[in-house]
Amino acid sequence: MTTETHQVSLAQAMGRGFRGKCPHCGEGRLFGRFLKVADHCETCGEEFHLHRADDLPAYLVIVAVGHVIVPLILAVETAYAPPYWLQALIWLPLTLVSSLALLQPVKGAIVGMQWQFGMHGFEAAKKRRAAETMTDLRGVASSGTA
Ligand SMILES: [Zn+2]
Numbered sequence: 632m633t634t635e636t637h638q639v640s641l642a643q644a645m646g647r648g649f650r651g652k653c654p655h656c657g658e659g660r661l662f663g664r665f666l667k668v669a670d671h672c673e674t675c676g677e678e679f680h681l682h683r684a685d686d687l688p689a690y691l692v693i694v695a696v697g698h699v700i701v702p703l704i705l706a707v708e709t710a711y712a713p714p715y716w717l718q719a720l721i722w723l724p725l726t727l728v729s730s731l732a733l734l735q736p737v738k739g740a741i742v743g744m745q746w747q748f749g750m751h752g753f754e755a756a757k758k759r760r761a762a763e764t765m766t767d768l769r770g771v772a773s774s775g776t777a
Contacts, residue, residue: 638764641747648743649736653677655746655756661739668742681752682745688738695737696729 639647644654653659659674670680704722707713744750749757 638760639747641744644743644747645740646743648739648741648746651735651739654743661742662735666735666738668738677746677756678752679742681756682742683751684738684741684745688734688741691737691741692730692733695733696726700726700729
């Protein structure tokens with residue numbers, strides 16, 4: 632227990648956020664509703680209301696989905712030239728579903744990134760984690776010499 636670190640890597644924090652889990656403990660839920668970030672983690676109490684994800688998740692989803700869907704549309708148009716009504720029937724729902732499917736995970740990853748970097752209101756939480764790690768390291772060092 633004394634060797635447990637309070638440091639969470641950026642990849643861990645973003646991965647936990649991507650899965651909708653608390654970036655700190657990886658257990659509690661990050662979201663209360665679809666895109667509504669919970670106020671705090673019900674497992675470890677970490678505060679989430681300090682995030683400022685704003686429109687970044689939506690921009691990233693637009694870029695990611697656009698870079699997949701648009702080349703697919705062009706490739707299908709070039710190769711098969713299907714009627715426009717059929718293309719609309721395929722690409723519009725595919726774009727909508729993939730955007731909605733990615734929005735929450737991407738927002739979770741952004742919140743995890745902000746939390747790990749100590750951005751915005753997460754600065755105090757980052758300092759607290761660093762202090763807890765230093766306390767743990769001192770405890771390990773003193774128990775190792777005793
Ligand atoms: Zn937690």
